[in-house]
């Protein structure tokens with residue numbers, strides 16, 4: 001157990017002591033813009049302001065799936081929002097997402113333009129706009145929404161909870177690492193049991209719930225995020241691994257998951273995407 005006896009919370013919390021964790025310099029207890037800057041605008045109907053994180057790739061993978069299905073209206077410009085440098089606090093970004101988090105989408109094909117923030121809301125918006133990857137039959141739609149919202153509600157325990165304390169906090173504290181490891185392993189088991197019965201999260205048909213959940217848990221089992229594959233024994237979740245590999249083989253996943261990251265020698269990622277040929 002960590003020694004928590006050293007810290008007594010003050011009567012009223014104040015923003016005066018920096019934690020020293022990885023994101024200390026961008027964390028603030030207040031909302032709103034820190035500086036005036038317009039967002040760039042490209043040539044396509046959809047403008048995506050994002051980054052190649054798990055939350056970001058949900059949208060680029062979905063857009064690539066829609067393009068693969070033949071929807072030219074899903075053509076998009078993906079601009080990089082460098083959250084490490086505070087670009088999510090520009091006045092232009094805050095106008096389309098008052099919560100200052102990527103991803104955020106601007107649909108220029110509507111008049112006036114439609115802004116959408118929160119990755120789950122963006123996925124539903126796009127799936128409904130193009131009539132794809134979201135069942136319409138009520139019971140099937142309910143199952144899809146259940147797994148989509150499960151992913152939206154569960155992933156913060158993996159990223160903000162486990163990932164933060166295991167990889168980013170200034171020290172290794174046993175209490176939060178235990179608490180969030182327990183929860184992430186429970187979530188992996190929920191997925192594993194479901195996927196032992198079905199090919200995809202909701203049954204036989206791939207949909208936006210798979211894309212959303214895969215962005216976090218598929219990345220966890222396939223890409224060793226937080227350097228935690230062994231610690232969490234992810235290989236023991238056989239059905240999650242089977243499902244994760246199958247989705248990672250989809251051409252749209254291969255394209256969309258490369259957008260929004262700096263290229264590295266082992267990865268042909270691209271920071272921004274403004275044309276289909278950027279990924280060819």
Ligand SMILES: N[C@@H](CCC(=O)N[C@@H](CS)C(=O)NCC(=O)O)C(=O)O
Nearest residue numbers: 053055083100101102103118119120
């Ligand atoms: N619930 C949001 C979470 C988005 C989110 O946490 N984005 C992170 C990157 S993955 C971010 O923009 N962080 C910047 C910050 O916290 O200032 C969603 O699903 O869109």
